[in-house]
Amino acid sequence: xxxxxxxxxxxxxxxxxxxxxxxxxxxxxxxxxxxxxxxxxxxxxxxxxxxxxxxxxxxxxxxxxxxxxxxxxxxxxxxxxxxxxxxxxxxxxxxxxxxxxxxxxxxxxxxxxxxxxxxxxxxxxxxxxxxxxxxxxxxxxxxxxxxxxxxxxxxxxxxxxxxxxxxxxxxxxxxxxxxxxxxxxxxxxxxxxxxxxxxxxxxxxxxxxxxxxxxxxxxxxxxxxxxxxxxxxxxxxxxxxxxxxxxxxxxxxxxxxxxxxxxxxx
Amino acid sequence: xxxxxxxxxxxxxxxxxxxxxxxxxxxxxxxxxxxxxxxxxxxxxxxxxxxxxxxxxxxxxxxxxxxxxxxxxxxxxxxxxxxxxxxxxxxxxxxxxxxxxxxxxxxxxxxxxxxxxxxxxxxxxxxxxxxx
Numbered sequence: 001x002x003x004x005x006x007x008x009x010x011x012x013x014x015x016x017x018x019x020x021x022x023x024x025x026x027x028x029x030x031x032x033x034x035x036x037x038x039x040x041x042x043x044x045x046x047x048x049x050x051x052x053x054x055x056x057x058x059x060x061x062x063x064x065x066x067x068x069x070x071x072x073x074x075x076x077x078x079x080x081x082x083x084x085x086x087x088x089x090x091x092x093x094x095x096x097x098x099x100x101x102x103x104x105x106x107x108x109x110x111x112x113x114x115x116x117x118x119x120x121x122x123x124x125x126x127x128x129x130x131x132x133x134x135x136x137x138x139x140x141x142x143x144x145x146x147x148x149x150x151x152x153x154x155x156x157x158x159x160x161x162x163x164x165x166x167x168x169x170x171x172x173x174x175x176x177x178x179x180x181x182x183x184x185x186x187x188x189x190x191x192x193x194x195x196x197x198x199x200x201x202x203x204x205x206x207x208x209x210x211x212x213x214x215x216x217x218x219x220x221x222x223x224x225x226x227x228x229x230x231x232x233x234x235x236x237x238x239x240x241x242x243x244x245x246x247x248x249x250x251x252x253x254x255x256x257x258x259x260x261x262x263x264x265x266x
Numbered sequence: 267x268x269x270x271x272x273x274x275x276x277x278x279x280x281x282x283x284x285x286x287x288x289x290x291x292x293x294x295x296x297x298x299x300x301x302x303x304x305x306x307x308x309x310x311x312x313x314x315x316x317x318x319x320x321x322x323x324x325x326x327x328x329x330x331x332x333x334x335x336x337x338x339x340x341x342x343x344x345x346x347x348x349x350x351x352x353x354x355x356x357x358x359x360x361x362x363x364x365x366x367x368x369x370x371x372x373x374x375x376x377x378x379x380x381x382x383x384x385x386x387x388x389x390x391x392x393x394x395x396x397x398x
Contacts, residue, residue, distance in 0.1 A: 023271035080286075106272035114272045150368050151361050169281045217290045218354050235358040 013037050015095035016047055018059065021107045029107060032056075033096065038089040044099065045073050045084035048111075061111040068225055071161030075111050076100040081166035081223045102166040104175070117175060118162055121182040125201055129189060132196030142194040152191030155184045155233050157226045164220035164230050170213050177213035178204065180220035180230030187233035202237075202244060211237040293350035299343025302336070352378035 016036050021029040034055050036047045045063055052059050064070040066085045073084040077099055078092060089097070105113035131142065164180035165171050171179050178186075186205070190198045205211045214234045221231040282291045306328075313320035327333055355378055356362075356371035363369070 021269070021273055023269045023273065025267060027267050027269040029273065029275070103275070103278075106274050108272050147363060147366065150363070169278075169287060172277055172281065215290075215294075216354055216358060217287060218357055219286055219290070221357060222286070229357065231354075231357040232361075236360055239358070239360075 011037065012039075012093060014047070014089050014093050014097060016051070016089075017096045017098045018048075018051070018111070019098075019100040020059070020110050021101075022058070022109060029100075031098070036089070038093075040090055042089050043085050044077055044082075044087045044089055044092075044097075047089050048084060048099070059111075060109045069159060071159035074102050074161040074163045074166070076103055076166065081163040083161060083163070083225050086225060102162055104166055104168070104172040105162070113162075115162070118160070118165065118179075118182070121178055122160070122185060125178075125182060125186045125189075125204060126197055127185055127189065129192060129195050130197035130200075131194060144193055148193040151193075152188050154228050155188035155191065155230075158184050158188075158228045158230075159226055161225060163223045163225065164228075167217075167219040167223040169217060169219075170215055174209070174213055176209045178210055180214075180234055181228075183211065183214075183237060184228050184230040184233040187236060190237075202240065205237045206241050206244065211235075211241050214238065289350050289353070292346050293354065296343040296347035296350070299340045300347055302340050303344065306337075306340075348379070348382045352382065 013035050015033060017031045017033045019029045020026065020032045034051050036050055036055075038047060038050075042050075043066070045066060048059065048061050049063075052061075061075070061084070062072040063085065064072045068083055068086045071083075074081060075084055076082075077084065077087050078097060079100075081102060084099075099111065101107050101111045101113045105115075108114055135142065158181055160181065162181060164184075168177075168180055171177050183205075186201050189195050190201050211234050214231075216231065216235060218231045221229045224230060281287055310321075310324050313324040352375050356374040359374075361368050362374060
């Protein structure tokens with residue numbers, strides 16, 4: 001919080017109700033209410049910082065950049081998954097504004113959720129370019145047309161905030177579902193004309209926990225703060241998975257990738 | 267007093283019955299109306315193949331108040347399905363490129379809805395024209 005923020009808080013007050021959970025003293029999460037003075041330009045994140053600095057130093061939440069780049073401050077704000085830094089207190093005045101940790105995720109403490117499962121999923125999809133044919137430096141860069149870039153560009157804008165996972169009821173039903181965000185990252189590489197490991201990643205897409213747990217609810221794309229459109233990534237992969245399935249009957253081999261076994265993969 | 271760490275909240279079972287998932291639930295549920303229409307047509311086709319008597323039974327069923335009520339229900343379901351389905355459609359397809367530009371998703375939805383409305387009008391006109 002900037003040093004002058006406390007001085008600039010306005011005369012308007014909002015009631016903020018935060019779902020608290022401290023495993024050492026609470027047997028289950030309990031709501032706690034605070035009265036937070038705010039100005040027109042104060043974000044929900046600044047409201048939480050005001051609580052921590054002036055009302056209750058024990059409140060825990062994640063944050064870093066304050067400008068929708070780092071993806072740390074995702075939480076349920078008024079029952080919707082949102083970034084606390086790009087949501088404003090004024091829109092919920094006079095409250096009560098209910099703030100909860102991202103739904104579908106286990107709670108570590110207060111608004112902090114467990115992200116280990118999500119990180120494991122990212123690691124599982126070969127989240128890097130695996131070239132079709134490796135080039136030497138003197139052969140120059142890999143070329144790509146603006147149209148080839150446009151096919152996957154939005155999928156590379158993901159900031160790993162996990163709002164789409166909180167929006168996804170199928171992830172709520174099945175925590176092993178690879179989920180919208182990681183599927184968007186997968187499509188960021190599979191949709192890249194320079195990449196050659198499509199077949200390797202498609203093995204993950206084909207499974208129940210891959211694209212096929214998705215029922216096209218579409219809410220993941222609505223809550224995405226960066227317009228990544230993860231629902232599009234998942235559903236493009238459903239089509240591809242279905243095509244691969246039927247090509248098998250024609251005896252045609254699936255598009256070859258296989259570069260993952262050339263020493264680049266872990 | 268202490269609790270488990272991490273704490274798992276109980277899964278919500280009725281998520282599909284509340285906002286913002288209602289449009290999705292409506293889309294999936296009204297798929298039954300689409301299947302219902304197909305079933306009525308299929309039965310018509312089978313009765314046509316089974317001879318004039320069976321076909322007349324089917325035609326008489328279509329004229330009954332029960333059938334009219336059913337079809338009104340199907341129509342409402344179908345309209346809801348078309349509306350919600352074309353809204354999700356752009357998300358289920360690869361990026362559409364026309365003239366070197368990616369077509370915005372709301373354009374694809376609008377085009378789909380326009381085709382559906384046009385098809386509806388054409389079918390009404392053909393039905394009117396074919397009336398004995």
